[in-house]
Amino acid sequence: GQQVMQIPQYQHVQEGEDFTTYCNSSTTLSNIQWYKQRPGGHPVFLIQLVKSGEVKKQKRLTFQFGEAKKNSSLHITATQTTDVGTYFCAGPRSNYQLIWGAGTKLIIKP
Amino acid sequence: SAVISQKPSRDICQRGTSLTIQCQVDSQVTMMFWYRQQPGQSLTLIATANQGSEATYESGFVIDKFPISRPNLTFSTLTVSNMSPEDSSIYLCSVTGQNQDTQYFGPGTRLTVL
Numbered sequence: 001g002q003q004v005m006q007i008p009q010y011q012h013v014q015e016g017e018d019f020t021t022y023c024n025s026s027t028t029l030s031n032i033q034w035y036k037q038r039p040g041g042h043p044v045f046l047i048q049l050v051k052s053g054e055v056k057k058q059k060r061l062t063f064q065f066g067e068a069k070k071n072s073s074l075h076i077t078a079t080q081t082t083d084v085g086t087y088f089c090a091g092p093r094s095n096y097q098l099i100w101g102a103g104t105k106l107i108i109k110p
Numbered sequence: 111s112a113v114i115s116q117k118p119s120r121d122i123c124q125r126g127t128s129l130t131i132q133c134q135v136d137s138q139v140t141m142m143f144w145y146r147q148q149p150g151q152s153l154t155l156i157a158t159a160n161q162g163s164e165a166t167y168e169s170g171f172v173i174d175k176f177p178i179s180r181p182n183l184t185f186s187t188l189t190v191s192n193m194s195p196e197d198s199s200i201y202l203c204s205v206t207g208q209n210q211d212t213q214y215f216g217p218g219t220r221l222t223v224l
Contacts, residue, residue, distance in 0.1 A: 030211075031211060033211070033212055041217075042202055042215040042216065042217050042218050043153065043202075043204075043213075043215050044215070045111070045207070045212050045213065045214060048209075048211065048212055088152065088153070090213075092211055095141075095158060095166070096141045096158075096206050096210050096211065097143065097155060097158060098155075098213060100152045100153045101152065102151075102152045103151075103152050105150075
């Protein structure tokens with residue numbers, strides 16, 4: 001069945017370092033979405049990518065959708081403590097449902 | 111985006127009892143979803159709740175264990191029945207956004223079963 005794989009599971013960075021999470025789908029996606037979940041919080045929608053090769057930026061966050069529309073990445077430049085949380089990618093399934101990646105937890109080293 | 115509330119925010123329950131979780135949205139929405147999230151894990155879809163029809167359950171989840179109501183376009187309930195410690199988890203409701211692809215989540219219900 002359709003799968004969305006996301007790596008790494010965790011990433012420890014010093015504040016100010018960059019962070020990247022990668023998402024790979026077993027099937028071509030019509031779009032891919034990214035969500036952020038702060039510790040103790042709920043997932044919050046960040047962005048949706050629709051076009052092949054699309055790149056979108058939100059301040060220090062850069063989102064990419066692969067040419068084949070099967071992979072995506074989220075890159076954070078110069079991480080800050082406010083970036084801490086788990087980042088999920090998700091692709092659409094039937095009936096408006098989403099299939100979720102496992103998430104990548106961003107941990108800032110003290 | 112819709113504003114979604116859930117009640118209760120957390121509860122500690124005894125084995126064998128049932129808990130009903132409420133999800134209220136501030137606008138009418140077509141699709142509502144119920145998820146379970148174990149600590150440190152991703153989201154697992156329990157069921158899709160459609161107004162005016164029976165909920166559609168994912169593999170591994172059954173109506174007898176997780177009955178769902180959807181009486182109107184702004185409200186839904188999920189009941190966790192005959193609870194066991196394995197049901198301890200965070201339960202989240204979500205609704206689709208305007209383009210029906212994206213989802214917006216309630217704050218979640220943290221359930222502990224003793």
